[in-house]
């Protein structure tokens with residue numbers, strides 16, 4: 001049953017999501033106006049409700065819906081790439097991750113979700129103005145208690161602890177490899193996210209030079225399929241290229 005503090009969305013008949021956090025009060029919902037959120041307390045996830053004569057389905061906001069409804073600043077990592085990153089980093093509850101930079105916090109959300117409830121994500125970000133949006137997005141998710149946001153340059157920051165995984169989404173991640181090597185445990189996993197092929201080469205070479213093993217570079221192409229009465233075909237709105245991912249594991253030569 002849904003209760004106070006749950007982050008939910010009301011799905012309308014045009015598949016538009018209207019977000020709110022449930023509390024026993026009237027709340028302003030973007031696109032709908034003022035709604036009596038107290039009516040949602042005790043309702044079942046997935047049930048329908050009538051508001052001003054219109055039918056909506058009430059769903060708890062999962063990580064995939066949250067990622068696609070963020071308050072956005074710079075280019076975000078979308079769910080298809082975030083899922084691949086989380087899997088290649090082998091993240092699970094209790095893991096510690098170092099991330100840079102925060103952007104809008106889309107990848108941060110996926111990392112937090114993967115390591116919750118006992119892990120932590122340390123995010124290093126250069127620019128405070130980006131972090132404001134990200135902070136709002138993470139606070140909304142309820143995962144902020146395991147998030148440690150720090151301002152600085154990941155090329156020189158001292159995080160003061162070791163981590164199981166590092167992920168860098170920034171223009172020149174190869175320049176941060178010497179510094180992050182001080183914190184990534186042996187056997188730990190690295191992921192880099194870059195939009196251009198020349199950056200893939202610079203990052204791969206940087207990892208190779210520092211003894212990283214199991215190097216893989218890849219790109220995800222995903223197409224949604226539309227099913228209409230007249231036929232079935234890929235959507236015209238599919239994203240083209242998003243970014244390349246580079247993965248590796250920290251090997252120690254003895």
Ligand SMILES: C[S@@+](CC[C@H](N)C(=O)[O-])C[C@H]1O[C@@H](n2cnc3c(N)ncnc32)[C@H](O)[C@@H]1O
Pocket residue numbers: 074075076077078100101102103104105106107108124125126127130152153154155169170171
């Ligand atoms: C493309 S955005 C990251 C988007 C983010 N992964 C997301 O999914 O929303 C790149 C971020 O890296 C930050 N950045 C760039 N160089 C950095 C550095 N040397 N140290 C820390 N952050 C850096 C930028 O300020 C920016 O916020």
